[in-house]
Amino acid sequence: MTRALHELGVAEGLSLLEAGQLSSRDWVDALLARPDRYGAFLLRDADGARAAAAAADARRAAGEHAPLLGVPLAHKDIFVTAAHPTTAGSRILEGYRSPFDATVVARLTQAGVVSLGKLNCDEFAMGSANENSAYGKVHNPWDPSRVPGGSSGGSAAAVAARLLPAATGTDTGGSIRQPASFTGITGIKPTYGRCSRYGMIAFASSLDQAGPMARSAEDCAHLLSAMAGFDERDATSLQQPVPDWLGDMRAQHGSQPLKGLRIGLPDEFFPAQLDADVNAAVRAGLAQLEKLGAELVEVQLPRTELAIPVYYLIAPAEASSNLSRFDGVRYGRRCENPKDLLDLYQRTRTEGFGPEVQRRILIGAYVLSHGYYDAYYLQAQKLRRMIADDFQAAFKGCDLIAGPVAPSVAWKLGAQDDDPVKAYLADIFTLPGSLAGLPGMSVPVGRGAGGMPVGLQLIGNYFMEGRLLHTAHALQQATDWHRASPAAAQGV
Amino acid sequence: MALNLDDVARLAKLARLAPSPEQQATLLTQLNGFFEHVEAMRAVDTRGVQPLYTPLSAVQEVSLRLREDAVTESDQRAANQACAPAVEDGLFLVPKVIE
Numbered sequence: 001m002t003r004a005l006h007e008l009g010v011a012e013g014l015s016l017l018e019a020g021q022l023s024s025r026d027w028v029d030a031l032l033a034r035p036d037r038y039g040a041f042l043l044r045d046a047d048g049a050r051a052a053a054a055a056a057d058a059r060r061a062a063g064e065h066a067p068l069l070g071v072p073l074a075h076k077d078i079f080v081t082a083a084h085p086t087t088a089g090s091r092i093l094e095g096y097r098s099p100f101d102a103t104v105v106a107r108l109t110q111a112g113v114v115s116l117g118k119l120n121c122d123e124f125a126m127g128s129a130n131e132n133s134a135y136g137k138v139h140n141p142w143d144p145s146r147v148p149g150g151s152s153g154g155s156a157a158a159v160a161a162r163l164l165p166a167a168t169g170t171d172t173g174g175s176i177r178q179p180a181s182f183t184g185i186t187g188i189k190p191t192y193g194r195c196s197r198y199g200m201i202a203f204a205s206s207l208d209q210a211g212p213m214a215r216s217a218e219d220c221a222h223l224l225s226a227m228a229g230f231d232e233r234d235a236t237s238l239q240q241p242v243p244d245w246l247g248d249m250r251a252q253h254g255s256q257p258l259k260g261l262r263i264g265l266p267d268e269f270f271p272a273q274l275d276a277d278v279n280a281a282v283r284a285g286l287a288q289l290e291k292l293g294a295e296l297v298e299v300q301l302p303r304t305e306l307a308i309p310v311y312y313l314i315a316p317a318e319a320s321s322n323l324s325r326f327d328g329v330r331y332g333r334r335c336e337n338p339k340d341l342l343d344l345y346q347r348t349r350t351e352g353f354g355p356e357v358q359r360r361i362l363i364g365a366y367v368l369s370h371g372y373y374d375a376y377y378l379q380a381q382k383l384r385r386m387i388a389d390d391f392q393a394a395f396k397g398c399d400l401i402a403g404p405v406a407p408s409v410a411w412k413l414g415a416q417d418d419d420p421v422k423a424y425l426a427d428i429f430t431l432p433g434s435l436a437g438l439p440g441m442s443v444p445v446g447r448g449a450g451g452m453p454v455g456l457q458l459i460g461n462y463f464m465e466g467r468l469l470h471t472a473h474a475l476q477q478a479t480d481w482h483r484a485s486p487a488a489a490q491g492v
Numbered sequence: 493m494a495l496n497l498d499d500v501a502r503l504a505k506l507a508r509l510a511p512s513p514e515q516q517a518t519l520l521t522q523l524n525g526f527f528e529h530v531e532a533m534r535a536v537d538t539r540g541v542q543p544l545y546t547p548l549s550a551v552q553e554v555s556l557r558l559r560e561d562a563v564t565e566s567d568q569r570a571a572n573q574a575c576a577p578a579v580e581d582g583l584f585l586v587p588k589v590i591e
Contacts, residue, residue: 099571192547206546235557236546309533312526320507327508329584334577338587346510358509359522362500365507366523379534381543386536388550421525437547462551 005030006162007485010071010219013165017060017070024053024060024070024114031072031116031163038139038148040158042077043084043117052114059112068226069112075168076155077118078125079105079210080199084115088201089123089133089151092352093332102199103231104168104210111226119167120154123354124323125175125203127151128423129416132356137413140183142452142486146410149179155213156183160486166214166223170200171440172207173311174405174430180213180442181405181455184484186472187213188220190465192437193238195224196231204318205236207311207434216482217443217472221245224465243466249473256293257474261467262398263289264299269403269429269457277448282404285445285456285475289402292474299394299401303387307431310387312424313367313380314435319357320364326352359420388436391461400467401459404429405442409452433459443472444481453484494524 005027008016016022032046049072056070080086080098087093101109109115122132130138130153138153140146141161148157152169156179159167169176171189180187188211195210202208212223225245231237263286270279290296328334328348335351338344353361367376394401406426416423433440439462442455460468476482500516500523511519548554569582578585 096575099568099574232559236548238548239557306533306536309530313530313533324508328577329586330573331575332577340587341589342508344587345508349508350510353509358511359519359526361507361509362503362519362523363526365503366495366499369503369506375534376530378543379536379538381545382538382541383533383536385541385544385550386538388544388547392551419525420522421529424526424529435544435547436550462548 006034008165009215010068010165010222011216013071014068014222024056024072025050027070028053028072028114028116034163036158036163038141038144038157038161039120039136040138040154040161040163041074041117042087042120042135042154045084045115045117048083049114049116056112056114066110066112068108068222070114071112071166072114072116072164073108073166073168073223074116074119074158074164075105076121076152076170078121078170078201079168080201081105081115081118084118086118086201087135088125089121089135090352090354090357091134091333092326092349096332098199100199103196103233104227105199107229108168108223108226116164119158122151122153123357124201124319125151125170125172126319126356126360128174128178128427129411130154130179131413132354134354139413140410142183142410143450146412146452147182149182149410151175152179152213156180156185156187159183159185159213159215162485166212166219168210168227169213170208170210171434172203172315173434174427176211176213177405177430177440177442177455177457178427181457182410182453184444184453184486185213186216186220186441186443186482187211188224188441188465188468189439190224190228191238191439191462193236194228194439194465196234196237198231198233202322204315205322206318207315216476217469218246218249218476221249221469240463245466245469248466249469252470252474258289258471259293261294261400261471262297263294264297264394264398264401266299266301266304266394266401266403268301268304273407274404275408275448278404278406278408278454281446281448281454282456285443286402288475288479289471292478294471297398299398301390301394301432303383303390304428304432306383307387307435308424308428310380310383311427311431311435313363313376314384316360316364317368317377318364320361320368323357323361356420384435387432391432391436391438395461400471403457405455405457406430409448409450409454429457438462439465439468441468441472443475444484446481447484495520495527
């Protein structure tokens with residue numbers, strides 16, 4: 001074998017495991033030998049991972065087959081796990097250990113994965129830079145002075161830095177797609193309801209969705225196949241069969257695998273404020289898709305800008321309600337010597353939540369309060385319908401929608417500290433699809449300013465994950481963008 | 493319509509948060525900055541539009557799924573209380589509420 005083990009992706013590693021040319025134990029050891037210089041991991045359980053890898057090797061030697069048997073990964077710390085503590089990046093859950101596994105975690109374990117631990121994220125997944133974790137910022141492996149994106153910043157940095165072949169993430173307003181774009185990896189947020197939310201610590205329940213982050217569309221398909229499916233424990237879980245994404249993906253061939261595919265480009269996704277380097281990389285990606293047979297057509301998403309206020313009212317409203325469960329009584333931290341019940345609640349929450357979380361709770365409390373509900377929350381939900389309808393109108397003229405994931409490459413750490421609203425504005429291209437509950441993907445398409453990666457966003461209609469994966473896979477069969485690795489990762 | 497410091501104090505109490513006076517002042521500036529961005533949204537005519545509370549209902553009928561009224565969970569009280577800050581005899585402890 002000529003390639004270093006830490007460079008292996010999921011599909012490559014699996015075929016070596018299946019051929020008996022690689023042990024899970026060696027793969028895991030190679031990954032554990034690499035120092036985490038980016039603050040990606042909150043907990044790296046070397047002993048647990050080695051034991052699980054040895055067990056996977058023994059199962060394989062005994063003739064057992066599981067789709068991901070022996071594949072190393074780690075979980076965003078928003079998924080509860082019985083084996084490891086779960087913090088959601090918050091001080092309020094310091095030391096918390098769940099009595100059960102999230103469904104997504106349980107399904108991946110069932111499929112045979114070996115968990116290396118828990119990955120850093122913005123507190124309760126609220127953030128676009130992974131600067132809001134109570135346990136330290138995550139750095140971008142391409143340039144440690146820059147953010148990795150968020151909220152799944154630890155997942156993105158670990159996969160980009162070759163500390164892991166893949167990781168789980170969650171996406172409420174772009175938290176898989178934007179960090180994937182900022183770190184040059186591939187990530188997919190499936191249709192709302194495709195992956196169970198059971199055991200995924202709730203931020204905004206009508207938006208939260210789990211998905212995989214890896215280095216290729218094929219690797220994402222491997223993970224998503226194990227993660228997706230109906231779960232009776234999640235009231236909004238889709239009662240839809242999970243398609244054979246991998247089989248469909250492998251069935252494509254010829255020099256024009258995208259022949260007949262109409263890709264819609266919304267004008268609103270290419271505004272004047274879009275950075276020129278991002279625009280150039282995205283256009284290069286689109287030109288490549290054209291070469292593969294796709295046809296580019298114009299579409300309109302006229303309420304793209306409105307998605308920002310709509311999202312930033314709905315998500316905090318849901319968060320203020322969801323986060324009321326952190327009261328210092330049933331789990332998590334409690335303040336010292338509370339003088340009465342109100343003092344217990346208030347001090348526990350004020351000491352336990354970081355500033356961004358407290359801001360969003362207050363926004364949510366305001367827009368849901370008497371006298372303001374209709375003007376803010378209800379108005380936002382009506383606009384959410386209009387945004388979703390705009391997508392349905394656009395999909396009459398195309399099969400997929402494409403554009404940038406974010407208006408810029410990853411920014412410098414601390415660059416948006418002065419004004420939280422500035423970071424909200426940068427979510428403009430991921431929020432519309434989130435509000436509509438549509439599947440979306442980020443696929444690397446080159447580099448922009450400072451050599452930083454740029455992602456192409458693909459948005460499909462409901463349940464069309466297969467079309468996204470197929471398109472991304474065709475692009476990755478024809479190009480090498482997804483193979484680029486940060487220089488920083490090549491040192492060790 | 494801008495918020496004032498009394499609004500921030502009222503919201504903080506509703507949300508069971510207790511920011512310091514300095515934090516309240518910072519929050520006031522940030523919240524007013526935020527709500528300025530929201531104004532554009534309020535001007536849109538949405539008369540007759542049905543709110544979209546859950547995304548799939550944009551394209552299909554979504555009804556609340558009900559399960560059989562049967563016991564499916566076993567007693568997990570000890571496991572569920574293992575991470576509680578204070579428990580005694582299977583009960584959660586809080587400061588005295590009634591004198």
